[in-house]
Amino acid sequence: MLDKLKKEVYEANMLLPKYNLITFTWGNVSGIDREKNLVVIKPSGVEYDVLKADDMVVVDLDGNVVEGKLNPSSDTATHVELYKAFPEISGVVHTHSPWAVSFAQAGLDIPAAGTTHGDYFYGSIPTTRQMKREEIETAYEKNTGSVIIETFRNRQIDPAQVPGVLVNDHGPFTWGTSAVNAVHNAVVLEQISEMTYHTLQLNPHGITMDQALLDKHYLRKHGKNAYYGQKKETK
Amino acid sequence: MLDKLKKEVYEANMLLPKYNLITFTWGNVSGIDREKNLVVIKPSGVEYDVLKADDMVVVDLDGNVVEGKLNPSSDTATHVELYKAFPEISGVVHTHSPWAVSFAQAGLDIPAAGTTHGDYFYGSIPTTRQMKREEIETAYEKNTGSVIIETFRNRQIDPAQVPGVLVNDHGPFTWGTSAVNAVHNAVVLEQISEMTYHTLQLNPHGITMDQALLDKHYLRKHGKNAYYGQKKETK
Amino acid sequence: MLDKLKKEVYEANMLLPKYNLITFTWGNVSGIDREKNLVVIKPSGVEYDVLKADDMVVVDLDGNVVEGKLNPSSDTATHVELYKAFPEISGVVHTHSPWAVSFAQAGLDIPAAGTTHGDYFYGSIPTTRQMKREEIETAYEKNTGSVIIETFRNRQIDPAQVPGVLVNDHGPFTWGTSAVNAVHNAVVLEQISEMTYHTLQLNPHGITMDQALLDKHYLRKHGKNAYYGQKKETK
Amino acid sequence: MLDKLKKEVYEANMLLPKYNLITFTWGNVSGIDREKNLVVIKPSGVEYDVLKADDMVVVDLDGNVVEGKLNPSSDTATHVELYKAFPEISGVVHTHSPWAVSFAQAGLDIPAAGTTHGDYFYGSIPTTRQMKREEIETAYEKNTGSVIIETFRNRQIDPAQVPGVLVNDHGPFTWGTSAVNAVHNAVVLEQISEMTYHTLQLNPHGITMDQALLDKHYLRKHGKNAYYGQKKETK
Numbered sequence: 001m002l003d004k005l006k007k008e009v010y011e012a013n014m015l016l017p018k019y020n021l022i023t024f025t026w027g028n029v030s031g032i033d034r035e036k037n038l039v040v041i042k043p044s045g046v047e048y049d050v051l052k053a054d055d056m057v058v059v060d061l062d063g064n065v066v067e068g069k070l071n072p073s074s075d076t077a078t079h080v081e082l083y084k085a086f087p088e089i090s091g092v093v094h095t096h097s098p099w100a101v102s103f104a105q106a107g108l109d110i111p112a113a114g115t116t117h118g119d120y121f122y123g124s125i126p127t128t129r130q131m132k133r134e135e136i137e138t139a140y141e142k143n144t145g146s147v148i149i150e151t152f153r154n155r156q157i158d159p160a161q162v163p164g165v166l167v168n169d170h171g172p173f174t175w176g177t178s179a180v181n182a183v184h185n186a187v188v189l190e191q192i193s194e195m196t197y198h199t200l201q202l203n204p205h206g207i208t209m210d211q212a213l214l215d216k217h218y219l220r221k222h223g224k225n226a227y228y229g230q231k232k233e234t235k
Numbered sequence: 236m237l238d239k240l241k242k243e244v245y246e247a248n249m250l251l252p253k254y255n256l257i258t259f260t261w262g263n264v265s266g267i268d269r270e271k272n273l274v275v276i277k278p279s280g281v282e283y284d285v286l287k288a289d290d291m292v293v294v295d296l297d298g299n300v301v302e303g304k305l306n307p308s309s310d311t312a313t314h315v316e317l318y319k320a321f322p323e324i325s326g327v328v329h330t331h332s333p334w335a336v337s338f339a340q341a342g343l344d345i346p347a348a349g350t351t352h353g354d355y356f357y358g359s360i361p362t363t364r365q366m367k368r369e370e371i372e373t374a375y376e377k378n379t380g381s382v383i384i385e386t387f388r389n390r391q392i393d394p395a396q397v398p399g400v401l402v403n404d405h406g407p408f409t410w411g412t413s414a415v416n417a418v419h420n421a422v423v424l425e426q427i428s429e430m431t432y433h434t435l436q437l438n439p440h441g442i443t444m445d446q447a448l449l450d451k452h453y454l455r456k457h458g459k460n461a462y463y464g465q466k467k468e469t470k
Numbered sequence: 471m472l473d474k475l476k477k478e479v480y481e482a483n484m485l486l487p488k489y490n491l492i493t494f495t496w497g498n499v500s501g502i503d504r505e506k507n508l509v510v511i512k513p514s515g516v517e518y519d520v521l522k523a524d525d526m527v528v529v530d531l532d533g534n535v536v537e538g539k540l541n542p543s544s545d546t547a548t549h550v551e552l553y554k555a556f557p558e559i560s561g562v563v564h565t566h567s568p569w570a571v572s573f574a575q576a577g578l579d580i581p582a583a584g585t586t587h588g589d590y591f592y593g594s595i596p597t598t599r600q601m602k603r604e605e606i607e608t609a610y611e612k613n614t615g616s617v618i619i620e621t622f623r624n625r626q627i628d629p630a631q632v633p634g635v636l637v638n639d640h641g642p643f644t645w646g647t648s649a650v651n652a653v654h655n656a657v658v659l660e661q662i663s664e665m666t667y668h669t670l671q672l673n674p675h676g677i678t679m680d681q682a683l684l685d686k687h688y689l690r691k692h693g694k695n696a697y698y699g700q701k702k703e704t705k
Numbered sequence: 706m707l708d709k710l711k712k713e714v715y716e717a718n719m720l721l722p723k724y725n726l727i728t729f730t731w732g733n734v735s736g737i738d739r740e741k742n743l744v745v746i747k748p749s750g751v752e753y754d755v756l757k758a759d760d761m762v763v764v765d766l767d768g769n770v771v772e773g774k775l776n777p778s779s780d781t782a783t784h785v786e787l788y789k790a791f792p793e794i795s796g797v798v799h800t801h802s803p804w805a806v807s808f809a810q811a812g813l814d815i816p817a818a819g820t821t822h823g824d825y826f827y828g829s830i831p832t833t834r835q836m837k838r839e840e841i842e843t844a845y846e847k848n849t850g851s852v853i854i855e856t857f858r859n860r861q862i863d864p865a866q867v868p869g870v871l872v873n874d875h876g877p878f879t880w881g882t883s884a885v886n887a888v889h890n891a892v893v894l895e896q897i898s899e900m901t902y903h904t905l906q907l908n909p910h911g912i913t914m915d916q917a918l919l920d921k922h923y924l925r926k927h928g929k930n931a932y933y934g935q936k937k938e939t940k
Contacts, residue, residue: 023426024419026351045464074455074463096351098426102433105349106441114575115640116496116566133447140451169444170350184494191493191568197433198572198667206576209639212603216610220544228544229515258896259889261821280934309925309933331821333896337903340819341911368917375921404914405820432903584810585875586731586801654729661728661803668807668902676811679874682838686845690779698779699750 001067002040002058005031009040009091010053012179016095017048019187027095028073031179032083034090037061041079043070063142074141081145082175086152086159089175091182096171099193103127104166110189111207113196118209118217120188122161126151130168148173161218164189236302237275237293240266244275244326245288247414251330252283254422262330263308266414267318269325272296276314278305298377309376316380317410321387321394324410326417331406334428338362339401345424348431348442353452355423357396361386365403383408396453399424471537472510472528475501479510479561480523482649486565487518489657497565498543501649502553504560507531511549513540533612544611551615552645556622556629559645561652566641569663573597574636580659581677583666588679588687590658592631596621600638618643631688634659706772707745707763710736714745714796715758717884721800722753724892732800733778736884737788739795742766746784748775768847779846786850787880791857791864794880796887801876804898808832809871815894816912818901823914823922825893827866831856835873853878866923869894 012029016022025048030041040056057068063080065072073079079092103110110125112118128147135143148165151157163185164174172189176182199206221228247264251257260283265276275291292303298315300307308314314327338345345360347353363382370378383400386392398420399409407424411417434441456463482499486492495518500511510526527538533550535542543549549562573580580595582588598617605613618635621627633655634644642659646652669676691698717734721727730753735746745761762773768785770777778784784797808815815830817823833852840848853870856862868890869879877894881887904911926933 023422043465071465098430099433101349101351101430102437105430105434105444106438107443108437108441113639114571116571130443130445131448133445136445136447136451140455169348169448187493195568195571195575197437198569199575201436201671202572202578202667203576206578208577208600209575210600210603210606212606213601213639216606220610230513230541258892278935306935333900334903336819336821336900337907340900340904340914341908342913343907343911365913365915366918368915371915371917371921375925404818404918432907436906583874584806586806589731657728665803665806665810668804669810671906672807672813672902673811676813678812678835679810680835680838680841682841683836683874686841690845700748700776 002033002036002038005033005040006056006058007053009042009056009179010051012091012093012183013042013051014048015180015183016093016186019183021095021097021183021186021190022048023096027093028075028079029091029093029179029183030073030076030079031091032089034087038066039076039080039083041072041076043068043072044074046070075144077139077141078145078148078173081142081149082173085145085149086175088160089163089182090177091179092173092175093179093182093186094171094173095186095190097186097190097193099190099197100166100172101170102197103193104171105169107168110166110193110196112209112214113192113199113207114209115213115217116188116195117192118214119221120185121164121192122214122218122222123157125162125164125166125189126155126157127166128168144170161222237268237271237273240268240275241291241293242288244277244291244414245286247326247328247418248277248286249283250415250418251328251421254418256330256332256418256421256425257283258331262328263310263314264326264328264414264418265308265311265314266326269322273301274311274315274318276307276311278303278307279309281305310379312374312376313380313383313408316377316384317408320380320384321410323395324398324417325412326414327408327410328414328417328421329406329408330421330425332421332425332428334425334432335401335407336405337432338428339406340404342403345401345428345431346442347444347449348427348434349444350448350452351423351430352427353444353449354456355420356399356427357449357453357457358392360397360399360401360424361390361392362401363403379405396457472503472506472508475503475510476526476528477523479512479526479649480521482561482563482653483512483521484518485650485653486563486656489653491565491567491653491656491660492518493566497563498545498549499561499563499649499653500543500546500549501561502559504557508536509546509550509553511542511546513538513542514544516540545614547609547611548615548618548643551612552618552643555615555619556645558630559633559652560647561649562643562645563649563652563656564641564643565656565660567656567660567663569660569667570636570642571640572667573663574641575639577638580636580663580666582679582684583662583669583677584679585683585687586658586665587662588684589691590655591634591662592684592688592692593627595632595634595636595659596625596627597636598638614640631692707738707741707743710738710745711761711763712758714747714761714884715756717796717798717888718747718756719753720885720888721798721891724888726800726802726888726891726895727753728801732798733780733784734796734798734884734888735778735781735784736796737794739792743771744781744785744788746777746781748773748777749779751775780849782844782846783850783853783878786847786854787878790850790854791880793865794868794887795882796884797878797880798884798887798891799876799878800891800895802891802895802898804895804902805871805877806875807902808898809876810874812873815871815898815901817914817919818897818904818912819914820918820922821893821900822897823919824926825890826869826897827919827923827927828862830867830869830871830894831860831862832871833873849875866927
């Protein structure tokens with residue numbers, strides 16, 4: 001069942017240690033089959049060096065396991081919420097990558113400080129509000145998804161143009177057009193977190209990129225007038 | 236004698252270079268056989284690339300060598316004190332991992348700034364008071380254990396729930412349900428030291444994780460209602 | 471056509487991942503044949519692990535492709551501008567190396583803080599002014615070159631003595647006597663960015679290297695009285 | 706000639722890339738035969754991956770080449786000055802390791818902030834005064850040695866107990882009982898520079914290690930009452 005997607009999601013999970021985004025099992029990647037409305041996700045707490053494509057768990061959009069011998073990631077309900085609210089995405093990643101977590105713990109957005117940011121994220125990467133006691137105590141992982149969705153709706157951010165978020169006091173979720181693309185965005189998020197941290201230390205008032213430069217860099221890689229790479233719309 | 240425990244302690248010691256927790260021989264791991272009241276510990280000052288399981292030294296709870304050709308770690312008396320005071324632990328680790336040492340040298344606790352911390356440590360990781368001249372000059376390593384124990388008792392911290400400490404002006408000790416689990420906690424301590432350092436630089440007043448979130452994350456991985464991983468009580 | 475230069479430019483491009491200067495495809499190296507006035511440059515958006523010498527693209531000094539199946543780097547027009555304005559250079563590198571980007575995003579020059587800097591860069595490494603809206607919207611990559619050239623002319627900096635620049639809110643370009651030498655300067659720029667960042671954090675008023683020390687270090691490696699290395703004029 | 710010492714100095718040089726202390730050729734190690742008063746040192750500007758034991762250059766205590774096809778390190782005169790002034794040392798290392806350079810460029814001593822420091826350096830690691838114009842312009846490398854020696858004499862620091870220094874606006878020199886031991890001290894210096902940097906950022910007034918703790922740690926590894934390791938006086 002969904003063997004091709006399982007292989008793709010497995011391979012995307014294995015990119016997390018490759019790109020130094022995780023310690024132990026602190027991360028998970030999923031992908032969705034939009035026709036069948038089924039999500040393939042990493043099992044919970046399994047070490048990467050023993051993980052196999054066949055260990056991937058299939059869940060439906062209520063979060064129920066449809067196939068798989070292992071428990072799905074404890075964050076499955078967050079992934080499912082994101083797939084339901086953001087129909088344009090087909091992959092989701094959660095990590096505790098250290099630079100992004102540093103901003104999440106500080107409760108700060110990552111401002112668009114330069115063109116590296118603009119090449120992938122079309123504006124500030126938001127940090128959610130802190131979750132309320134009742135949101136934490138009941139259906140915590142589902143509510144983590146809800147607070148992300150609320151952030152994008154209230155702040156009128158397009159999740160296709162800003163493919164990531166920091167959950168306050170927790171860490172990053174990213175997404176994309178596929179599981180691998182979502183990992184790609186997780187790598188970029190970590191890298192720009194590191195650079196913008198140092199920029200802020202050098203010059204706390206120095207984040208002043210012009211909107212025209214952000215437009216230029218985002219749009220030279222995305223949309224119908226993109227011209228970066230070997231064909232239109234590469235990412 | 237204790238061949239299984241020696242192998243386990245040896246393998247736990249070899250995780251220190253694997254996880255980049257040590258420079259040269261600046262670390263040691265021990266494990267205890269609680270039935271025989273014997274501790275197995277790394278020999279002092281032996282390089283990791285020549286260390287063998289058979290080099291592990293067996294000491295009793297007075298710190299006397301019971302078996303072994305080599306001198307035990309110079310920190311043996313600290314390990315022994317911890318085993319005597321904290322009956323729930325079966326492994327102890329000491330390193331000079333750089334981010335944790337930075338907090339120890341600054342004399343600062345590591346506050347619980349986010350869920351990565353909460354997944355493993357149920358509250359602030361304390362830094363001991365500075366040791367007194369007389370504690371340093373006589374039975375220094377034993378007194379290092381005593382000041383750790385005093386910290387947990389005076390501040391009413393449960394060592395099973397906060398499996399680590401920073402010794403002031405020195406560095407981290409962690410412990411756990413086994414030698415390997417104690418190393419696991421040493422890795423986590425180093426990682427959260429790094430992230431919380433950066434959080435404090437971004438926002439010195441930004442450490443505001445809600446107790447409910449700390450409860451949620453700690454208890455979803457620990458205790459009878461844990462649901463992370465593939466079975467109850469994995470760590 | 472230009473097989474030797476293609477091989478050299480290919481090998482120089484492959485040094486970028488070797489020296490950890492790039493993430494994904496965020497970098498490009500070119501070299502010029504000054505007799506034929508032809509530039510060899512990396513194709514746009516091709517991953518380093520599949521890149522071949524034969525993929526290199528040949529362009530003329532108007533930026534037109536003369537040979538090659540792939541699109542040249544999207545930054546080609548910047549490289550070409552630099553070759554036209556700075557006749558003494560034969561290689562150009564662009565990366566998003568994180569420490570240099572941190573200064574670029576902060577809009578700050580990298581001051582000459584010590585002898586490591588002085589061994590390669592004879593004075594501050596300038597950051598350009600921010601580009602104007604009209605410069606961004608039309609012929610952006612060409613204008614990126616123009617603003618670099620303006621910086622060196624207005625501030626009377628000799629590009630042979632300061633072989634690199636930070637483009638404001640973007641990142642570093644370096645150059646040199648060959649493609650490999652330009653990569654060498656990119657490595658140095660990243661390293662001194664890191665060290666000078668930390669120097670500024672330790673002591674914001676502590677950048678006080680004497681001109682005589684800068685002269686000594688630069689001139690012991692460069693020019694007719696150089697005495698570093700095994701022959702005159704090694705770099 | 707001096708084949709054993711050449712091999713030892715060669716191997717000590719090869720530890721510099723192993724321990725990530727150098728970029729390109731920015732470092733050199735020497736050793737001395739105290740009976741013959743001859744120094745063996747790395748040749749200038751030779752890449753580590755082509756360096757051979759046989760490339761090592763032999764110089765006398767006037768800095769004249771006694772044997773060797775290549776030019777000796779451009780810093781040879783500094784090494785020679787140190788050997789003449791500090792008869793207890795038999796190895797010298799110079800690097801541009803980035804954390805130590807950060808302090809050197811800031812013109813700050815590295816204070817003894819914790820036991821890692823105290824295990825190897827018995828007190829603050831001094832930074833020299835800035836060199837004067839005339840010291841730089843004539844016999845620069847020899848005068849670099851002189852300003853180091855002046856620092857230790859004026860501040861009454863014992864070079865056997867504090868086996869390293871930062872040359873202002875330049876970088877670290879370390880020394881030791883052998884070439885390998887001097888490299889060992891260079892590794893430690895870099896590590897404690899990193900940790901103490903972060904300590905100072907966390908708590909600028911937090912460097913308060915008690916002299917008794919410094920005494921304890923230094924003397925448990927050095928001198929006649931040392932008890933660390935497998936025999937007396939290991940380092």
